[in-house]
Amino acid sequence: MATVTRESIGTLHDTITVKLEKGDYMPAFEKSLKQYAKTASIPGFRKGMVPAGMVRKMYGPSVFNDEVIRVASRQLEDYMKNEKIAIFAQPMLLPVNTKLDMNAPTDVDFAFEVGLKPEFDVESVIKGANLDRYKINISDGMIEDELGRIKRRYGKVDEQTEVTAKDNIIYSEYVACDADGNAAADAKKIEDTEELSKMPARLQDMLMGKGPGTSVVIRPVDVCTEEELTAFLKDPLKAGAEAAEQHYKMTLTKVGHLIPAEMDSELFEKVFPNRNVTNAEEFMTNLRNDLGVEFARLTGERLQNEMFELLVHNVQIELPVPFLKRWMREGGEKRRTAEEVDAEFGSFDHQLRWQLISDKLMQENGIEVSLDEIKTDIKVRVLAYFGLTTEQEDEAPWMESYLTKMLKDEKMMDETYRRLLFGKLFAFLETKFAITDKEIGEEQFFQLADAHATHHHHHHAH
Structure with missing residues (x-):
């Protein structure tokens, strides 16, 4: 008779040993072998007519190994079901000392390492917390700024003969060169279109009054203040810090004067297609509402992040760390080194805690x-x-x-399922947490510390 024993080897970390006698697995082995004999196709023999001894010799050892392990695994599964043991990932088989030999069947011990799922309390953490739900005030100034941006974006550009004002659009090309403005034959030309006011102040002065076709030789470090330099190297020059001392020849290719779009039906339709906006007032209402929707999305996401971080960092969960590390090393598709596991363990631990917490909440609340x-x-x-x-x-x-x-597209289905599921979970959590509504200005909102930083400092020691 097979026996199963269990002992603890660490926090939530057990070995479960399945002891098999030959009577537990021999009948299953003989039966499998008979099945094999019926289906085996060996050249020179008709199907099902292969001599039993030959089948045994050719296929016996591998069938025997498979059967013994299968019987042991089934015993383990039954035991875990009866004892209601909830485990992480899957049991990890420890090396087997007994040699499996079908011609000398003996008792075999299979030891499995398991990581047990912990009991933990989410309720009290939710009860003890107080979160802020922000509502961003939409000021008239913000709406005016947004309107200005839209009018410029949909405006049209008139060509000019020279640069006359800060809001002129400068079309130019940059090419790396020597101090005299000579560029290598194969030097790459970088094209740029930019409002004059967005350029480094010294460069603006150099371009004022100039017309298309004019060139200037510059070094980024000469035309930029320290603050301007990084941005200028990145865009337009798409270069790193090493280019600060490099000479560039900048050629003005076209100067444009931007005429902002009019508030007319054409603009209404471009900005809000299919909404039948007929006048400026309706346009402004739509603008304000859309901004409100976008802000509500941002503040909603922030609240979700806060709930997530608060739960992950404050719900006390003990984990079988040595087991989980072994499983990460050996249980995945690719084997990892101990160093790789240590490097990845932090984010794995974070995800795992969230998975345990969210699973528990979903299960208990349907x-x-x-x-x-x-x-x-x-x-x-x-x-x-x-x-x-x-x-x-x-x-x-x-x-x-x-x-x-779409129903056959697993990735799409899975993403949709997860988004809806967590959407429901967070909507449920919003009814459980104590939440204070707070009005806040746009700038203040974007200056808040991110949710991770807010909750990270009272992370318990593992």
Whole structure:
């Protein structure tokens, strides 16, 4: 009779030993071998007519090994089911000392290492926390700035004979050269289009009053202040710090005067297609609402990050670290070295804690996503892409066949499933945490420390 014993070798780290007698596995082995004899195809013999001795000799050893391990694994599974043991990943088999020999069957011990899932408490961490939900105030100034940006973006450019004002658009090309402006024959020309006011101040002075066709030889370090230098090297020059002393020949190819777009139906349609915006007032309302939606998305994401970081760092969870490291070394597709495991363990630990916490919350609160919800979500998003609502689905007769195709796209299905699932989880958490609403200005909001930093300092020691 097979026996199973269990002993602890560390925190949440056990070995489970399955002891097999030959009577536990020989019948299964003989039966498998008979199956083999029926199907084995060996040249010179008709199917199913291969002599048993020959089958045993050719296939016996590998069938024997497979059967013994299969019987041991089944015993282990039954034991874990009966004892209700929840484990991480899968059991890791320890090296077997007994030699497996079908001609001399004996008792065999299989020892498996397992990492046990911990019990932990999420409730009290949620109860003890207080989070802020920000609402960004949309000032009239912000709307004016946004409107100015839009008018410039959709404006048109009139060509000019010379540079006359800060808001002129400068079309130019840069090429690396020597101090006299001689460039190598194969030197790469870098094209740039930029509003004059965005250029280094000294360069602006050099260009004022100049017309297309003019060239100047410059060194970034001469025309830039320290603050301007990094940005100028990166764009337009697309170069590193080593280029600061390099000479460049800059040639003005065209000067444009930007005429901002008018507030007319053409602009309304370009900025808000399919919304039937008819006047400036409606345009401004749409602008304000869209900005509100975008800010709500940003502040919502921040709240989610805060909930995530708070739970991951404050819920006390003991983990079987030595087991998990062994599993990372040997259990994955590719084997890792101990150094690789140590380097990756921090982020693995973070993910694992979140997985345990989120699984527990979803299980205990019945949070799940159905196939229908996934289909509906994909449908809504695809329609929105074409500017349609669900009411206008008749205008997309191809939708059914598109959905059928999407349901076979595992990556898309998985991403949609996870997004909806965690969306529901966070919506649920918002009803559980104490949350204070706070109004905040746009600048202040973007200056807040990120959620990770906020909660990281009271991380418990592992």
